[in-house]
Amino acid sequence: MVEVITKSVETTLRTLLESGGDFSVGTILRSPRWTPQRRKQENHKLQLEKAMEPNYHHDFILAEVCRLFKEKLGIVQDIDFITHAPASAADVHAYEYEDGPSPDTDKIAFDLAWNYSSPWNTLLSFLLCEFQLCCASEAWPIRKEDDYVKEILWERYKQLQTLWRNAQPKLTTKGVPETPAEHEAQLVEDSRRLGKESRQVTCRRNKYHHRKTVLDRIVAMKSETSDDDLGSWKWLQRLINTLGEHGMSSEESSVENGIENVLRVKKLEWRRNIDKELEIVDLQRVLDKDIFCSQGSKPLPRKHAPDNPISSWVPVVGLPMALYDDTWILQLTEHWRESLEILKAPFPWMKLVAT
16 A cells, blocks of 8 residues: 555656646645646547557557456456445545545445546546556557546446446336346346447447458559559548448348348448448458458358348448438438538549449
């Protein structure tokens, strides 16, 4: 505990000196207060860094944050957090308003009634310190500033907090608490739903990276020979890169004719219909087998049909108008349309014919 306090003091002093703050003997050390304008500038700088960095940078930091949480909380997987014993309301109140003891960093217990802004949850600052110390001692290849890591720590805490809250017994429609059997059944259902959502997110991410890899490979090959259709493949490459991972659809497994297992592609109501363009890319992946290894099970057929389920993914903001569905756009209110932050830059559309 003494070491933690020492590290905290060192961090505060370093921050104070770097910020140009002054202090005198007998004053209480406080973190420098930023003006709203300074905070806005720092947030803009952070968002700009995240937008320009490679995806694997964020993935690396997120993986290390998850590992740190599991190590400090003594859990193996997220679902284990539902048994977390939070800090008692009496301890939290005594620490915040009286001269109560500070949180125990050796046996972390969060104030799950509140978010990361709770004074008790300054435990997250301790985790930030531990993260950066580990980064320095192990000489990680990717390093980020405190604000970058802090945002991921906060998001991770919110995810675990939501998981814990959803796992607590609830009132039934009759106004009485759930029985242990009802509560267990609800936990099983929530676990099944979260597992399904996780698989869909992974599939969507893989789909984007597979298509991107195919197009990068084809454009590189055709650039060497200056093929006539190079412009078409570059346009497809730009289309996929602009849509990004969140612009890909997900699938839902189904059985067709009582025999064949298929994947029913969920409809993205907000996105322009680009089924034909995507089929060209996906077909090329099958033809160029040397791009992807043939290990693993054979991919299931993907079916597009009018009665396919509608995706619940939120629309991607900041795309050119040409990538949104015209009918869907017309149904939006002015406020909702403004929230999409549609780019004014044009995205010329190209009609492609598969050969």
